[in-house]
Amino acid sequence: MDVCCDLEVDVNGEGVFMVNKELFCSYSGRFRKLFGKSGSTGKNLKVIFHDFPGGAETFELIARFCYNNGSIEISPTNLTALYSAASFMEMNKSVFESENLVKQIEKSLEEISYWTWSELLLALKKNQAFIVSVNSSVVLQKCLDTLVGRLILAAEASPCPSISSPESFGFRISCDSRSTESLKTSCFRVSWWFEDLSSLSQSVIEMALRSMISWKFDHGTISRFLFHYQKSKFVHAQSGEKSKIMGMVIDVLHSLDHWSIPYKSLLGILRVSINLNIHKSTRSKLEAMIGSRLDEATLDNLLIPSSAGVSCLYDVNLVLRCLKFFLSRGLSQVSNDRLMKLARLVDLYLAEIAPDPSLKASKFTALATALPDSSRESYDEMYHAMDMYLEVHTDLSEEETFQICSALNYEKLSPEACLHLTKNQKFPSRSAVQALLSHQGKLTGLEHASKYPSSCSSSPCYYPNYGTIGLKGESSDRNMLSAGEFDVMTDNEKLRTHLQGMQCRVTELEKVCHKMQTQMAKMMKSKSTGNINARSLPKLCS
Template sequence: MDKYFELQVDVNGEEIFIVDARVVSSYSGRIKKLFVKSKGLSYQRKVIFHDFPGGAANFELITRFCYNNGKVNINPFNLSKLTCAAYFMEMNKSVTGAENLCKQVENSLEEIKYWTWSELLVSLKQCQGLLPEICSFGTLAKCLDCLVKRVTSSCETSSCPSTSSPDSFGFRFSCDTRSTDGLKNKFSRDSWWFEDLVALDTHLIEMIVKSLVSRNFDNGNICRFLLFYQKSRFPSASVDDKIKIIEMVVEMLYSLGTQSVPYKSLFGILRVSVKMDVSQCCRNKLESMIGSRLDEATLDNLLLRSPFQRNHLYDVNLVLKFLKYFLGKGVCCVPLSRLKKVASLMDLYLLEVAPDPYLKPLKFLALINALPDYARDSCDEIYHALNLYFEVHSGLSEEQKMEVCFGLNYEKLSSEAFNHLSQNTKFPSKSAIHALFSQQCKLKGLLQDPSPATFTDSPCTSFETSRKGVKDECADQQIVLYAKKLDSSDENKKIKAHLQGMHWRVMELEKDCRNMQIQMEQMVKSRFPSHAKAKAKSAPKLCPYY
């Protein structure tokens, strides 16, 4: 061989091949260009490939093709690699008249529908090692399309495809490794392909899932596969691979719709992802899926440890994000029944986080005010949470305590909670005054708008009884309790005097009501002497309300 026709080819630093440049260049446009440039030189030429697809073993197949007059055995186990190598070496022309390698691999690809399930998997595993170059050719797309058809077809049938005829349309699935009894179960029929696809790269899994979705494949089954994929890959995956898996799984679950995903599984993904540096986009989508279904959560789900335990023990900021996503575009868009479920859940959460010594007052108040007031029928739980919070945070000033108390609706306190608050020294004095004002508003409402159903024997007897009961509890008892609680400062003396004035006003209302009762009884007796008792029930229509 003449010296200047020898060509050394260094393939990815793995191995050096010495080939006849004339033979290889007759099939490879890339080598031909180099050979033409070096013709006439008397020294040996050397070519270095740093990114040859398939490595040294695949380059050897290319040389065999060239030395064998353009013939090579193309099968599912080398088709993907030969495709990439053929286009890399620009083997789309043939000097000898035989079909070029690019054309041969394209013709072989037409036989993919006859491949077995195992052959499809082997070809796809080779493709993932050739990414992203393989995406430019039809090999990957056709392999994925064929695989997805096999999956969808098998899940639509009543049993797993038969393995007795492996060459009939390629329906030889890997059913031989599974028990016959298990295949009779629907779940087994729907999930037989899960384990086979675990070895594939996240990029290929994403393409497969998107193809399944486009074919209206059952979203629940896709969801189960994604969770199975994550669980199976995690033990042996590196940190970087785990991040890729989490981001891919979250992205695909988000595209399926939140209702297709088991709610408990979302929290499982969340607990894993908080320990990793996943992208902010991934975090937002995961938090959105959880928050939009917050009424399905339990207290244990929300008790997530804070990543910054110096600030607070529990991740309060994350729960506030959940609430934001739950409310969505506005409170008016959320059914009241769902709001009340979340309100009950948040009351339990407040009781759990209240003893946290690191929880700031404004952050605690934000948890209370995150939901509208009408979502709660009672504020007793909030009061108990505040009581715990003030007990642990005894160093708060009166002003700081009052800021937190703004989240408490005193009108929604039960009589037991109200009585407890009246004697609770942990609460600021002004808070107790606000509570009394709220109770006085209730009293005023009862005095001004009594229910007609409360009148029985006389126009105002039951009304007075109802008013008197409210007055006895909310005025006489509570005013005395608060008066004892106040100190001797000028401001509190003024408040005490004002409360006493309110007490006298109640007594005046009581006196007016008694006089009105006497007048109405006399009026009824004078107008209806013989039927006074019978007509007394209609008298409330003439009774003015105060």
């Protein structure tokens, strides 16, 4: 029986179909709305679709359904496309329940638990283009939930390679308990699905990972997959694609437990992402993850070159931001061991970047003062870094120099460092005075220790690069005890002589201060009368 084709349908510009208007209206609520009320007749009827789900290929499936009395084979490969198109055509209100395409698809979904792993993957690959369609999201999510459910069952199953692989559910890999490779499959038992999932589109992968997270899937395994996915996709990806991939990887990683992510891998992601155009908020997420565990880094990890156009050798701002993230949760949440470990790392970093002639004093000071005083038992390493910085940056203002030196705790400098500072002409005189006062206190302590050896610990007192001072043997070893006391007294005589010289220097500095104050008063008076212009004066005596 011939059917009149009186309706022309243009589908997204991909193809034109001549169909029977009355037949399509009997199945499609959308067509009934278009022609039912108007009663349009004639041979010049035409419908143009610009956003038909799945394009001409999917419309052909809809046409087959209509011309086959409301029947069509529904499979994993066409289920999502059919559901999206049927929803678009409003094919859920047919007069006969058996001819309702939406209902038929929903019934097929009830059997999804019997699909094989390969069928699930095929369904996702064939229909992942419909992820932007709201109508298809239910089907896609159902497929993804089923796929994730299989992964969870596999992870919880027996450690036998076959049971932890998809073939344990009738998929693809058989178990050979006699295999000598059983010890080599531990990684495979975790990662057997990595390649399969990587073959899907980025949007579908992200949906799958979000589903895994909601199902409490192991976060460490998820992070391993993300690093695998990033490396495999970067091989042939262009710059723009790499930015999108990296953005997705970082966003998902940020939603995981940060402690489940290998820190070395996070640092690797950071270096790779430096030259990519990643959104600022996404980059901030990565820096937050790295910064929260900054004490795990090494000096090499922090020596990241500055981006193009920046004069500094290393990206100091990045390290400052990471330090801020480390301290953002409050010092009460950080153990003292972690804090001291990070302080040692920062001091090493300061010494490494100090010779950079382009490094601003404000950046150096910000790094030196970022951590609290309690994080350091000794300030010798910081003093060493400051010494190198002042050696290179000879054009600093007095105020900048004071700001740098203010980061030092002179009480936590070793006697050797104090002595070196008092002679160090690169440091301001005020710092020399403070070091001198601190050194006098240490000297008093040493004299007290030499006079009252019984109050000292039997363990030697060690100062870096200075030597060992104190009792080196048991109390029964009189000769060694006397030698120890003699060495201390000899050293004290040398220190006392040096102190006398320093006291003369302090006296001279006081005279200079008095002269400068007098000159300042005269200049301020001259300024008020308008005779001369005021000049910036050192703040030595302020």
